Amino acid sequence: xxxxxxxxxxxxxxxxxxxxxxxxxxxxxxxxxxxxxxxxxxxxxxxxxxxxxxxxxxxxxxxxxxxxxxxxxxxxxxxxxxxxxxxxxxxxxxxxxxxxxxxxxxxxxxxxx
Amino acid sequence: xxxxxxxxxxxxxxxxxxxxxxxxxxxxxxxxxxxxxxxxxxxxxxxxxxxxxxxxxxxxxxxxxxxxxxxxxxxxxxxxxxxxxxxxxxxxxxxxxxxxxxxxxxxxxxxxxx
Numbered sequence: 001x002x003x004x005x006x007x008x009x010x011x012x013x014x015x016x017x018x019x020x021x022x023x024x025x026x027x028x029x030x031x032x033x034x035x036x037x038x039x040x041x042x043x044x045x046x047x048x049x050x051x052x053x054x055x056x057x058x059x060x061x062x063x064x065x066x067x068x069x070x071x072x073x074x075x076x077x078x079x080x081x082x083x084x085x086x087x088x089x090x091x092x093x094x095x096x097x098x099x100x101x102x103x104x105x106x107x108x109x110x111x112x113x
Numbered sequence: 114x115x116x117x118x119x120x121x122x123x124x125x126x127x128x129x130x131x132x133x134x135x136x137x138x139x140x141x142x143x144x145x146x147x148x149x150x151x152x153x154x155x156x157x158x159x160x161x162x163x164x165x166x167x168x169x170x171x172x173x174x175x176x177x178x179x180x181x182x183x184x185x186x187x188x189x190x191x192x193x194x195x196x197x198x199x200x201x202x203x204x205x206x207x208x209x210x211x212x213x214x215x216x217x218x219x220x221x222x223x224x225x226x227x
Binding site: 042049103 | 117146154155156157158161169171203205215216217218219220221
């Protein structure tokens with residue numbers, strides 16, 4: 001089975017500052033990794049995904065994430081955040097067997113003007 | 114581009130009543146997933162269907178059932194509702210459960226049980 005840990009439940013950051021949202025996973029098999037964003041009262045929107053290949057993945061809205069197999073991490077980064085980035089961010093993992101997604105508990109990013 | 118459609122968007126029911134949530138996947142997507150997201154919690158996988166057959170089962174209570182129809186839409190039936198069933202229910206769809214296909218989420222149905 002797979003599991004996901006998001007170490008930070010809340011991350012406040014000033015506008016235009018960089019941010020990193022941490023995600024660690026555990027799995028006995030190869031995994032596919034995803035970051036989703038959820039704006040208030042909305043559904044989940046895919047930010048980026050890692051399937052294979054380059055460990056640095058670029059997504060929408062200027063976000064990127066790096067897959068680190070040795071550290072079993074998939075941290076999300078953005079060099080300069082905007083007010084509009086305020087949202088809940090979920091890391092998710094899917095094993096290479098089965099199609100179930102396992103989500104982390106989410107990180108609430110608040111961008112301070 | 115077409116997205117996943119869920120109806121209704123909001124639903125208020127009383128304890129012990131039944132509720133039916135509907136999900137219409139993105140065209141050509143043949144796999145549907147249901148998730149339950151309680152207040153301040155992460156989405157929990159309930160059940161999924163591929164080509165109208167149940168493909169995976171998560172933490173779905175016995176009071177709930179679901180099915181996928183010939184047009185690939187899915188319905189989640191919830192009976193004997195409890196207060197704890199109040200949550201946001203997401204449906205997601207994807208292409209056949211091959212390697213790494215992301216799931217596209219609908220806007221969710223917010224169920225309130227009073």
